[in-house]
Amino acid sequence: xxxxxxxxxxxNTDAVLxxxxxxxxxxxxxxxxxxxxxxxxSLKALGASGVLVGKRIDGVMIGTTHFINAVVQRxxxxxxxxxxxxxxxxASLPPFCxxxxxxxxxxxxxxxxxxxGHEYDGRLFMPLDEAAVAKAAQEMKAAGLKxxxxxxxxxxxDPTHERRAAELxxxxxxxxxxxxxxxxGRIGLLERENxxxxxxxxxxxxxxxxAAFESAIRESGIAAPLFITQNDGTVVEASQARRLPxxxxxxxxxxxxxGAAYLSGLSDAMVxxxxxxxxxxxxxxxxxxxxxxxxxxxxGVRTLFRxxxxxxxxxxxxxxxxxxxxxVGPLSVGYRLLKQGIAFGGRQLTTTDVAVAMxxxxxxxxxxxxHLDKATCARVFDEAARMAExxxxxxxxxxxDVPLIAVGGGAFLIPxxxxxxxxxxxxxxxxxxxxxxxAIAQVSxxxxxxxxxxxxxxxxxAAQGIANDRAVAAGADRKTLSTIESEDMPLAYLPGxxxxxxxxxxxDVAAG
Amino acid sequence: MTLRDITLExxxxxxxxxxxxxxxxxxxxxxGLLNMRALYKEGxxxxxxxxxxxxxxxxxxxxxxxxxxxxxxxRLSDSRTIARAVALMEEHTGNRFRGIMSLEIGGGNSIQPMxxxxxxxxxxxxxxMMGRAYPEAQMTSVAVGDLKPCPLxxxxxxxxxxxxxxxxxxxxxxxxxxxxxxEYGSTASTCKAPRTGAEVKxxxxxxxxxxxxxxxxxxxxxxxxxxxxxxAILGVEPGKILFRGKVVDVERRATEGFLxxxxxxxxxxxxxxxxxxxxxxxxxxxxxxDGQPIAMSPDLICVLDSVSxxxxxxxxxxxxxxxxxxxxxxxxxxxxxxxxxxxxPRAFGYDIDFKSVFA
Numbered sequence: 001x002x003x004x005x006x007x008x009x010x011x012n013t014d015a016v017l018x019x020x021x022x023x024x025x026x027x028x029x030x031x032x033x034x035x036x037x038x039x040x041x042s043l044k045a046l047g048a049s050g051v052l053v054g055k056r057i058d059g060v061m062i063g064t065t066h067f068i069n070a071v072v073q074r075x076x077x078x079x080x081x082x083x084x085x086x087x088x089x090x091a092s093l094p095p096f097c098x099x100x101x102x103x104x105x106x107x108x109x110x111x112x113x114x115x116x117g118h119e120y121d122g123r124l125f126m127p128l129d130e131a132a133v134a135k136a137a138q139e140m141k142a143a144g145l146k147x148x149x150x151x152x153x154x155x156x157x158d159p160t161h162e163r164r165a166a167e168l169x170x171x172x173x174x175x176x177x178x179x180x181x182x183x184x185g186r187i188g189l190l191e192r193e194n195x196x197x198x199x200x201x202x203x204x205x206x207x208x209x210x211a212a213f214e215s216a217i218r219e220s221g222i223a224a225p226l227f228i229t230q231n232d233g234t235v236v237e238a239s240q241a242r243r244l245p246x247x248x249x250x251x252x253x254x255x256x257x258x259g260a261a262y263l264s265g266l267s268d269a270m271v272x273x274x275x276x277x278x279x280x281x282x283x284x285x286x287x288x289x290x291x292x293x294x295x296x297x298x299x300g301v302r303t304l305f306r307x308x309x310x311x312x313x314x315x316x317x318x319x320x321x322x323x324x325x326x327x328v329g330p331l332s333v334g335y336r337l338l339k340q341g342i343a344f345g346g347r348q349l350t351t352t353d354v355a356v357a358m359x360x361x362x363x364x365x366x367x368x369x370x371h372l373d374k375a376t377c378a379r380v381f382d383e384a385a386r387m388a389e390x391x392x393x394x395x396x397x398x399x400x401d402v403p404l405i406a407v408g409g410g411a412f413l414i415p416x417x418x419x420x421x422x423x424x425x426x427x428x429x430x431x432x433x434x435x436x437x438x439a440i441a442q443v444s445x446x447x448x449x450x451x452x453x454x455x456x457x458x459x460x461x462a463a464q465g466i467a468n469d470r471a472v473a474a475g476a477d478r479k480t481l482s483t484i485e486s487e488d489m490p491l492a493y494l495p496g497x498x499x500x501x502x503x504x505x506x507x508d509v510a511a512g
Numbered sequence: 513m514t515l516r517d518i519t520l521e522x523x524x525x526x527x528x529x530x531x532x533x534x535x536x537x538x539x540x541x542x543x544g545l546l547n548m549r550a551l552y553k554e555g556x557x558x559x560x561x562x563x564x565x566x567x568x569x570x571x572x573x574x575x576x577x578x579x580x581x582x583x584x585x586x587r588l589s590d591s592r593t594i595a596r597a598v599a600l601m602e603e604h605t606g607n608r609f610r611g612i613m614s615l616e617i618g619g620g621n622s623i624q625p626m627x628x629x630x631x632x633x634x635x636x637x638x639x640x641m642m643g644r645a646y647p648e649a650q651m652t653s654v655a656v657g658d659l660k661p662c663p664l665x666x667x668x669x670x671x672x673x674x675x676x677x678x679x680x681x682x683x684x685x686x687x688x689x690x691x692x693x694x695e696y697g698s699t700a701s702t703c704k705a706p707r708t709g710a711e712v713k714x715x716x717x718x719x720x721x722x723x724x725x726x727x728x729x730x731x732x733x734x735x736x737x738x739x740x741x742x743x744a745i746l747g748v749e750p751g752k753i754l755f756r757g758k759v760v761d762v763e764r765r766a767t768e769g770f771l772x773x774x775x776x777x778x779x780x781x782x783x784x785x786x787x788x789x790x791x792x793x794x795x796x797x798x799x800x801x802d803g804q805p806i807a808m809s810p811d812l813i814c815v816l817d818s819v820s821x822x823x824x825x826x827x828x829x830x831x832x833x834x835x836x837x838x839x840x841x842x843x844x845x846x847x848x849x850x851x852x853x854x855x856x857p858r859a860f861g862y863d864i865d866f867k868s869v870f871a
Contacts, residue, residue, distance in 0.1 A: 089669045090588035093546050119697040120583050126670070153586045188585045190543070394738075456763065487830065489582075490765045 001509070002057050004046070004222070005439025006039060007255060007432070008064040011276050011335040012409070013038035014435040015046045023263075025051035026432045030335065035066070035209060039216035047220070057224040059509070060217055061235050063438040064228075065252040066209050067202050067245045071299035074102065078147045078177075079109035080200040081140040083169070084193065085116030085128060085152035085161050095151070095193055100300035107201045109145045112136035116161045117153030125153050128161045130168060137172035147177045147200040151193035155182035157450075157500075177203035184246065186502075187489075191304040198301060199246040206245035210238050231307055232484070233258045233288060233437070234444040234506055249298060250307045255437030257282050257289040257308065260405040262440050263427040269403040270392055270421070273433065274410030276318040277332035281391045282310045284405075288484065313391050317410030321349045321380055328383045343369050354380045355412050384413045393420055407433035443509055444484075445471025448502040456499060460488060463501040476507030515559040515635055522725050523548045523626065529728030530622030531823040532745065533720075533840075535812050537795035538619015538645030539581035540825065547591040548623060551630045558626050561611055561635035563716050566709030570610035572637055573598045574654075574707060575628055576621040578666070578689065579699035580771070581794075581827050584620065587699050593669050594624050595631035597703040600665040600673055605706060613637035613712065615652065615704055617720040618645030618795075624701075639716035643843035644812050647770055647794040649689060650682035651855045653845045654707065657715040661685040665703045668696040717843045723749075731821040741821020742836045752869055754799060754807055755788045755837040756781045756818065762829055770794055775815075775829055777837070788837065790815070792826040797860045799837065807869050808857045810842035839869040 001021075007014045009031060017025040027049065029041035039062075046052060070076045082095035095111050096104045114132035117125040140148060148169055152161045159182035166178045179200040185192030210228070217226055228241035229251040241248050253273070260271045267287040273280045283290045289308035296307045314330020318337045321328055333340040333348050340346035343356040343364030355361040357369040358377045396402060401422035406414040407430040416424050429436060447466040451459035464483060472478050485504040527541040548558075566572065575594055577584065602608060612625040612632070617640040625636045641652040655661070662685060664676040674692050679685045693700045707715075726748050734744035745751060757777035764773035772793050779786035789800045796813035799806050807813050815824045818834045829835075846855050847868075853859065856866045 086587070088671075090590065092550060092590040092592065093543065093588045097550065098546055117586075120580065120586070121697075123697070125587070125697065187582060189588060190585075456765075488764065490771075 002055055003439045004057055004060045005435040006042065006060065006062045007252065007434035007438055008035060008039065008062060008066065009252065010065065010069065013042045014432040015042035016429065016432050016435040016439055017046060017051050018436065018439040023429045023436060025049050026429045035212040036216045039213065040219055043220040043222065057222050059227055060222065060224050061227045061229055061438040061441050062213050063251040063255040063434060067205065068249045068298065070202060070205050071198060074106055076205045077106055077201045078204045079145055080107050080197050081109045081145040081148045082111045082197055083136055083148060083150045083165060084113045085165060087113050087115045087126065089153065090189065093190065095197065098190065098302060103299060103301065107197065110140065110143055118158040118161065120154060122158060128164055133165045133168045134172065137169040141173050146175065147203045149179050149193065149197040149200040151181040151189060151196055153189060156186050183244065185304050188304055191302050194301050195246055195303045195305065198298065199244060202245040206242050210242045214238065229255055229438050229441045231305060233441060235441040249305065252434055253280055253282065253308050253310055254289055256407060256434035257284055257437065258440065259433035259437030260407045261287045262436055263429060263433060264405045264425050266403060266405065269405050270395065271405045271407065272388060272392065272414055274406065274408040274413055275316050276337065276409060277316045277334050278312045279315040279388065279391065280310045280312050281395045282308050283395055311391050311395050313387055315384060315387050315413065317352045319351045321351055321354060323376060326379055326383055328380060328387065351380065351384060351413055360412050381415065385415050385418060388414055389418050389420065392418065396420065406430065442506040443471055443474045443476040444504060444506045445474060445476065446504045450498055450500050452498050456488060459499050459501050460486060460503065463503040467503045467505045471505050471507050475509055477510040481505050481507040514565060515561050518558045518560050520549065520552045525725045525728030525732055526622055526721065527728065528731050528822060529724035529726065530617055530619060532727050532814050532816065533617055533724055533812065534619030534645040534823060535795045535814055536792055536826040537581065537647065538616060538621060539584050541620045541623050543588050544620050544623030544627065547589065547627055551591060556630035558629045559635045560638050560721060563637050563639045563712050563718055566610060566712055568708065568710035570709035571607045572707045572709065572712050573601060573609040573612045574615045574641060574704040575612060575624045576615035576702055576704065577624055577699065578693050578702050583697060583699045587697065590669055591627035591631060593667050593701040595628045597665050597667040597701045598628045598632060600667060601703040601706060604663065604665065604675060607706065609634060610709065611635045611637040614640040616640060616642045616645050617724055618642060622721065622724055636721065637712065638721045639712060639718045640720045641717060643717040643720055645795050646855060649686035653715050653717055653843065655682040656845055656851045656854050659711055659715060660705055662705050664689055664705060666692050666700040668700055672696060717845065734821060742816060742838065745821065749840055751838045751840040753836060753838050755779065756783050757788060757835065759829060759831055759833045759835065762831065771827060777835065793860055794826060796826065798857055798862050805864050807839045808866060809860065810846035810855045811869050812840035812842060814838050814840060841870050
């Protein structure tokens with residue numbers, strides 16, 4: 001089993017080769033504006049190290065923060081036509097009604113609300129007004145819109161209206177990217193619709209980004225299928241990620257936590273990932289990040305995605321340091337560290353400069369930071385440790401000391417001893433933990449369907465069997481399957497004893 | 513006359529506090545809050561009036577959205593529909609309402625009178641009839657007081673309007689109105705039997721909108737300052753912590769239009785090694801520890817997210833959530849023998865004597 005994991009971050013593009021369960025090679029290259037060059041550089045560097053010679057690669061798994069960054073930074077977003085099939089209900093709360101105004105301004109290409117949708121028990125809420133859908137499509141076309149998000153009442157239970165509307169829109173706008181909310185979410189019209197609209201807004205970016213990934217791999221000469229990692233630490237084929245980019249939103253953080261688990265051999269621990277600008281703290285449970293409890297907001301938009309529960313603080317290897325009064329972060333020089341840090345001839349004192357002065361990092365010119373005495377350096381590191389300690393304490397779910405895995409390029413800021421921590425574990429290749437997490441990503445299988453006249457236990461078991469079979473069909477090793485989500489919801493008033501069961505299982509990729 | 517202007521900030525806090533008082537049910541107030549944000553943006557304003565200021569012969573509308581919270585998440589509540597239910601009642605009785613009150617302060621129904629009040633330009637009365645959330649029509653202070661259960665108006669956004677002119681008992685009102693509601697698709701905007709000012713003053717549960725705003729304000733302030741939101745709630749309400757734990761199993765079944773089931777929790781922190789189980793019928797009804805009932809209706813059992821302090825509902829609670837379970841004192845009207853016959857454990861099918869956490 002030989003896989004390459006790549007993490008395309010804001011600063012660096014990391015690549016690792018995992019071979020027979022070990023990290024056989026790891027490299028870093030600066031992320032490029034066009035993405036392709038950065039990936040190509042990292043793959044070239046990996047090739048130059050000789051580890052790829054004459055070897056067949058089973059898969060290239062890429063994790064990226066590209067999509068979530070686009071939403072957070074309000075860049076590269078496509079205008080979206082929102083088509084909701086729910087009239088006359090819900091009219092006082094139209095699509096985009098709970099979006100932050102600045103994001104809505106960028107994405108809202110128009111709102112069309114027509115009659116349609118179903119009841120909770122499968123009856124029609126209103127017949128689909130096909131003429132109104134066709135008219136809306138003409139108006140969308142006239143407005144020059146290219147992306148459409150379609151939502152309907154209770155579409156997770158009955159998606160026929162959304163699908164029919166998508167056909168009608170496609171007939172008028174054959175080149176449009178259409179996202180149906182039933183492909184993404186569960187019960188909760190507004191949150192599911194939001195997910196669909198965000199997905200549609202990312203359509204162009206997803207197409208371009210994944211095309212860039214594909215061409216980089218092609219140019220590198222590696223003949224292996226491309227997979228994209230998702231929020232939950234599993235992978236999908238590139239074509240599916242292109243269709244549903246929102247599922248790959250938070251994969252960076254998940255990958256680094258999964259990578260930390262893999263590199264340390266621990267499945268239950270706190271993880272601190274210290275980057276250039278920010279530090280994420282999360283908790284590993286059974287090898288997966290603990291998920292956030294409540295509704296998750298992405299760039300200010302409510303969605304129902306399952307995301308890792310993370311606390312981010314402004315601490316990193318590029319954090320600005322001022323000495324009087326002592327302050328570390330939240331400002332950072334980011335990717336300009338090698339130009340602006342004092343040890344590199346710049347003028348901004350950073351945490352990395354302090355580490356160079358202490359002899360911890362063999363970087364830059366130690367002479368340029370010789371003016372920092374031991375006591376000053378210790379104060380800066382104590383402050384960084386205090387910030388980390390507070391963040392860890394806030395994310396802990398139990399009293400008592402727990403192990404902490406420190407990863408990321410700025411992990412040197414985490415001392416060997418911290419209050420509330422039983423031991424601090426620094427791991428080899430910890431600076432590439434997210435690329436490692438991508439390389440070891442698993443395959444999932446899901447079952448979401450209604451069972452009739454079965455006791456709850458049997459319905460769940462049946463769903464589990466279907467999900468297991470689907471995971472194996474997608475390439476998972478049956479022996480490694482485990483259930484990560486199991487949910488059942490009785491459906492009132494449906495004939496018989498009806499229950500909707502949703503089960504999701506994951507497993508390691510079967511050895512090729 | 514002591515009308516108080518309700519700010520949008522108050523309504524933001526109300527949404528959080530009413531969800532806590534929802535004791536697991538009542539539906540999330542979030543969509544009601546979105547409606548109020550839209551109405552305030554359009555220039556509408558709402559005022560709050562203490563029930564003391566009502567004249568004995570004033571008429572007061574009691575409103576609620578009836579149905580399954582699950583349906584409410586798909587058929588989003590429209591502020592005009594609840595206003596229509598009130599207007600329909602006025603057309604039927606010929607009496608103009610002095611103000612509008614909530615049937616149920618717990619959950620989304622805390623905001624329904626605000627939406628109607630914004631459209632109809634009447635004050636919201638600072639009282640309700642449950643002091644929390646309950647699943648059935650006879651589980652109210654006015655039913656305990658044997659006040660008249662009818663008439664009732666129900667409205668569906670598609671132009672369906674029904675009037676229940678006469679029923680002999682609250683139980684009949686529950687049965688008949690639930691049938692109508694089910695036909696509508698399990699959601700209906702309703703205006704309950706009109707109440708006189710004298711009835712509201714005698715049988716209402718008072719100051720509950722103000723209370724919900726105070727709880728919500730405490731939680732939001734604690735979140736803002738990164739302080740413990742559970743402690744903040746206990747700072748404004750005389751509640752008790754029952755358990756800290758994480759969800760290990762949720763079993764739900766839908767019967768007769770209700771969501772029934774149980775949730776099991778494993779203890780963490782001080783409760784490590786212990787287990788708690790809570791039975792629910794839309795709302796949290798009885799909490800058991802090691803097979804013994806430790807809290808039950810009408811005491812309020814509130815399951816809260818340990819980190820955010822926000823309430824966790826029976827319909828959305830899921831495996832792995834870390835929660836703190838607290839109890840809040842019940843409205844005194846439910847503690848009489850008659851009150852307990854409406855909302856005590858036996859009213860939900862549990863053959864146990866009511867024993868309050870606060871006794």
